[in-house]
Amino acid sequence: MPRHVAIGTVLIALLAVSRAWQGTPEAAQAPKPIRALYVTGGGFHEFVKQEAIVPPAVARTANVTWTIDHTAGTSTEVLIDRHKDTAWTKDVDVVLYNMSFSHVVDVPWIERLAAAHRDSGVGAVILHGAVHSYRRSTTRAWGEMMGAFSMRHDAQRPLTVETVAKGHPIMRGVPETWVTTPEELYELERTWPGMTPLAQAYSVESKKTYPLVWTNTHGRAKVFVTSLGHNTAMVADPVYLAMVTRGLLWTVGRLGEDGAPMAGYAAR
Template sequence: MTHRLLVHTRTTGYRHDSIPAALAAVGRFAGFTVDATEDPAALEGDLSRYAAVVFLSTSGDILTEASRAGLAAAVESGTGFAGVHAAACTEEGWPWYTGSLQRSRFAGHPPYGPGRVLVEDRAHPATAHLPAEWDWSDEWYDFDPCPDPAEVHVLLRGGQDRHPLAWHHRQGRGRVFWTALGHADGAYSDPGFLAHLRGGLEWVCEGRG
């Protein structure tokens, strides 16, 4: 089966130089067809032809009221959603996005650098390939509040306080996957990270219903 993705990369805040590499990497995943856009109007109306919407290092306020309504209706009715890296600092003034879709708020990050990721779930498609501890370099996003483990299933932890870095949950009938990783170009040629991202995308798409 081929899954159709609507991949949104609009930014009104910081724009990551890695967006072209990220978009190219997702476009090379077997089993997916990608429609890439930076037009908010692409999220208006019926999105049922898509297995999932992906916000790929989006930032700032990027949607209109009509596209907000389209995204919320799609996820609530069963379309998957994946948020990658700076998607966590997108639409911060929209309560449905931060409260229901993300279940957290971005609170900054230290400078890009090396760290260690702790894998909480070794069975999920996004993490099954990873060792129990994974050495990685990234922007180590902080969240306030952190996603509540009672509301989301935490996949990865990291940072000084070992807060969640990747998680999933359901919103309405839609599956939702978040990963805070993916800052640099090099992430999108790294086999471990690519398998993490692809596994998350497969998981949200397979829940379409």
């Protein structure tokens, strides 16, 4: 066989192999990390300690990159610069709110923030103090976004938590019944139709049972909420952190039915 023909045959074979390899899933472009924003600060809680726990724990399981906004300091009435408009929605896929802005009552401010999630589809994860943020305002826009509104909580005590949505992927690995460290049970005064309870606990003060883990759909946005997390011991609990991580993945549509991150969205 002429030398130039042999070389041509080899080149064609190599090209075919290269094209075949490029068509395999392994060679496909890997999914981009989930862009997550962590908004924290305010009073009453150990937000500095919790900031060192929550984002790193999520990143150990999920393919996520974090932006941290702790500009609020310890004020419960600050209007953080990031929320002065809705431009932030272009840069993130999900926001995890672990803050206490309980004395912010500005109606246009609160309604703009809730509408930003509703209209953009940016997911929201809301932990403990963030549930009671904005509650003193006359608007219920934040509660509508969460799917529930609460004004008060019980005194701290260990809570017996009952999982009520055992098959939900967010609750994979969460015991059907478990007892927390001392926590505050938020008494829900109102819920909205899109709210789905995942776990609940009984109030010895009001003699009623209240959801303390739930999901909500708010316009285009998916929202995961837990009122647990007052104390850092609860926030650092592996069961709690795994549940929050699954909740975050659920809000962006990257949680499998088995409770694991979808392909490409596990930590690398």
